[in-house]
Amino acid sequence: MTEFLLGPFIEFAFMRRALMGCLALSLSAPPIGVFLTLRRMSLMSDAMSHAILPGAAIGFLVSGLSLPAMTIGGLAAGLAVALLSGVVTRATLLKEDASLAAFYLVSIALGVLLVSLRGSSIDLLHILFGTVLALDDAALVLIGAISATTLVWLALAYRPLVIECVDPLFLRLSGRASTVTHLSFLAVVVLNLVGGFQALGTLLAVGIMLLPAVIARFWAATLSGLLPVAVGAAALSSYAGLLLAYHRDLPPGPAIVLTAGVIYAVSILFGRQGGLAWRIRRA
Amino acid sequence: MTSSAAGGTAPALTFRAASFGYGGRPAIQGVDGAVMRGEVLALVGPNGAGKSTLLKGIVGEAARLSGDVDLHGLRVRDLAYLPQQPEIDRSFPITAIEFAATGLWRRLGAFGRYRPEHRAEVADALARVGLAALEGSLIGALSGGQMQRLLFARTLLQDAPLILLDEPFTGIDAATEADLLGIVGLWREQGRTVVAALHDLAQVRAAFPRALLVAGRVIAWGDTAAVLTAGNLARANGRELAPPADPAADAALAALGAT
Ligand SMILES: Nc1ncnc2c1ncn2[C@@H]1O[C@H](COP(=O)(O)OP(=O)(O)O)[C@@H](O)[C@H]1O
Numbered sequence: 270m271t272e273f274l275l276g277p278f279i280e281f282a283f284m285r286r287a288l289m290g291c292l293a294l295s296l297s298a299p300p301i302g303v304f305l306t307l308r309r310m311s312l313m314s315d316a317m318s319h320a321i322l323p324g325a326a327i328g329f330l331v332s333g334l335s336l337p338a339m340t341i342g343g344l345a346a347g348l349a350v351a352l353l354s355g356v357v358t359r360a361t362l363l364k365e366d367a368s369l370a371a372f373y374l375v376s377i378a379l380g381v382l383l384v385s386l387r388g389s390s391i392d393l394l395h396i397l398f399g400t401v402l403a404l405d406d407a408a409l410v411l412i413g414a415i416s417a418t419t420l421v422w423l424a425l426a427y428r429p430l431v432i433e434c435v436d437p438l439f440l441r442l443s444g445r446a447s448t449v450t451h452l453s454f455l456a457v458v459v460l461n462l463v464g465g466f467q468a469l470g471t472l473l474a475v476g477i478m479l480l481p482a483v484i485a486r487f488w489a490a491t492l493s494g495l496l497p498v499a500v501g502a503a504a505l506s507s508y509a510g511l512l513l514a515y516h517r518d519l520p521p522g523p524a525i526v527l528t529a530g531v532i533y534a535v536s537i538l539f540g541r542q543g544g545l546a547w548r549i550r551r552a
Numbered sequence: 553m554t555s556s557a558a559g560g561t562a563p564a565l566t567f568r569a570a571s572f573g574y575g576g577r578p579a580i581q582g583v584d585g586a587v588m589r590g591e592v593l594a595l596v597g598p599n600g601a602g603k604s605t606l607l608k609g610i611v612g613e614a615a616r617l618s619g620d621v622d623l624h625g626l627r628v629r630d631l632a633y634l635p636q637q638p639e640i641d642r643s644f645p646i647t648a649i650e651f652a653a654t655g656l657w658r659r660l661g662a663f664g665r666y667r668p669e670h671r672a673e674v675a676d677a678l679a680r681v682g683l684a685a686l687e688g689s690l691i692g693a694l695s696g697g698q699m700q701r702l703l704f705a706r707t708l709l710q711d712a713p714l715i716l717l718d719e720p721f722t723g724i725d726a727a728t729e730a731d732l733l734g735i736v737g738l739w740r741e742q743g744r745t746v747v748a749a750l751h752d753l754a755q756v757r758a759a760f761p762r763a764l765l766v767a768g769r770v771i772a773w774g775d776t777a778a779v780l781t782a783g784n785l786a787r788a789n790g791r792e793l794a795p796p797a798d799p800a801a802d803a804a805l806a807a808l809g810a811t
């Protein structure tokens with residue numbers, strides 16, 4: 270049993286690296302996801318994750334499967350979309366979510382097209398679904414740095430972020446923190462999506478951000494409970510997903526996100542907060 | 553100065569020919585006068601008179617179209633402002649005590665430590681508004697009156713010298729209203745300046761020594777008894793805030809070609 274549960278990680282360095290990368294992401298992305306879902310901005314993170322695809326693809330066109338090039342491309346595209354959506358929302362009075370949905374499909378199409386110009390379909394799979402079993406030192410350092418930056422940012426921005434969520438006018442009237450908080454929040458979302466993109470690919474990066482957050486809603490009622498539950502759910506999904514991928518020879522990115530999906534299904538049924546089983550028992 | 557209170561006190565808020573509105577159109581104009589420090593002023597007038605616009609204008613949420621507002625050294629961030637319809641996300645999962653504690657934000661900032669004495673101060677504010685037993689409740693679980701009590705607790709914690717309240721007692725039960733009116737009395741004893749938009753004239757006469765009656769402009773400003781006279785009220789209410797829409801008359805005029 271121990272062999273089954275720990276063997277792959279003891280035996281293979283690439284499994285340990287994959288686990289480290291995913292756990293680092295599990296620390297930072299889910300809290301961001303909690304705030305995204307509470308602010309009803311989940312669609313926006315989804316759109317941003319797709320916007321990263323053409324950015325990374327341009328990096329790929331310029332210098333092949335190179336980490337710095339694709340990271341810079343992804344960051345630039347993600348930030349551009351975040352800012353652009355802000356402008357579009359303000360200019361057109363569309364809801365932020367609606368204006369972002371427009372970017373969504375165009376981005377995927379553009380990204381796939383760009384990669385296909387030069388790369389093989391294997392390259393395309395790498396970019397879409399990540400290469401968690403092939404994380405090199407540079408990628409691990411990048412993910413670690415993103416995770417650490419996010420945690421420091423959360424500690425600094427926690428109070429204004431909470432106030433901005435509950436009563437934006439109150440924060441706006443109490444100084445300049447409002448704009449800084451909102452913009453830095455968008456930047457941190459992009460950072461985590463780019464970090465997730467190294468491991469899980471552009472399509473699934475948003476999974477480790479949002480799924481744990483919606484899982485947490487079924488187990489905790491307060492913000493201070495949601496954050497640790499989301500981190501725990503992400504870490505569990507990472508570990509179990511990698512293990513599943515190893516033993517069943519499955520692609521690891523989808524295995525991780527599917528594991529989170531299973532936890533989500535279980536939470537819908539048995540979660541303490543509004544899970545079906547509890548409701549039926551009470552009824 | 554058209555509206556100075558007891559002589560010798562300094563003004564907390566001065567308007568000089570100030571107009572405020574939306575999209576370039578004034579909703580209230582030509583406001584001239586001062587609110588003295590420690591004054592508790594009721595802002596009254598019919599619906600659409602521009603009471604909310606005036607308060608929003610003070611904090612910069614409605615555009616100042618002309619004239620000037622002087623806060624005498626205070627910045628907007630030093631004020632406490634309770635809007636008529638706060639944009640509060642009641643579904644956000646924080647507790648009453650956590651919400652009240654956001655009133656300390658200006659003092660603590662992002663980094664200041666939340667010390668036991670702060671915790672005690674927040675608990676004390678909740679007790680003052682009668683919410684001590686509900687400090688652990690999610691804000692989404694509070695009734696309308698309880699939420700208003702909570703907003704007063706947050707305002708207490710803001711410790712602001714100038715407090716703006718927009719219809720703070722509208723839509724709440726009588727017991728809550730009495731308790732919150734008591735808090736306004738406390739602010740008055742503490743020497744804070746309070747401007748409150750109100751519609752209950754009996755309450756204004758009983759609890760607010762000074763009044764400002766508006767209807768798109770200032771109708772009267774001074775001691776409450778002198779402001780809320782039958783003549784002034786008739787002038788305020790007689791002003792047509794918007795021409796009454798009468799589709800039948802319009803159609804008749806159109807038929808006559810007299811548009
Ligand atoms: N956000 C807004 N945009 C445009 N017009 C507004 C807005 N808010 C209020 N008004 C108009 O300004 C006038 C004054 O409104 P308001 O200050 O809310 O009055 P009161 O608070 O005295 O009832 C009304 O005619 C109202 O229709």
Ligand SMILES: [Mg+2]
Pocket residue numbers: 603604605636718719749
């Ligand atoms: Mg109003």
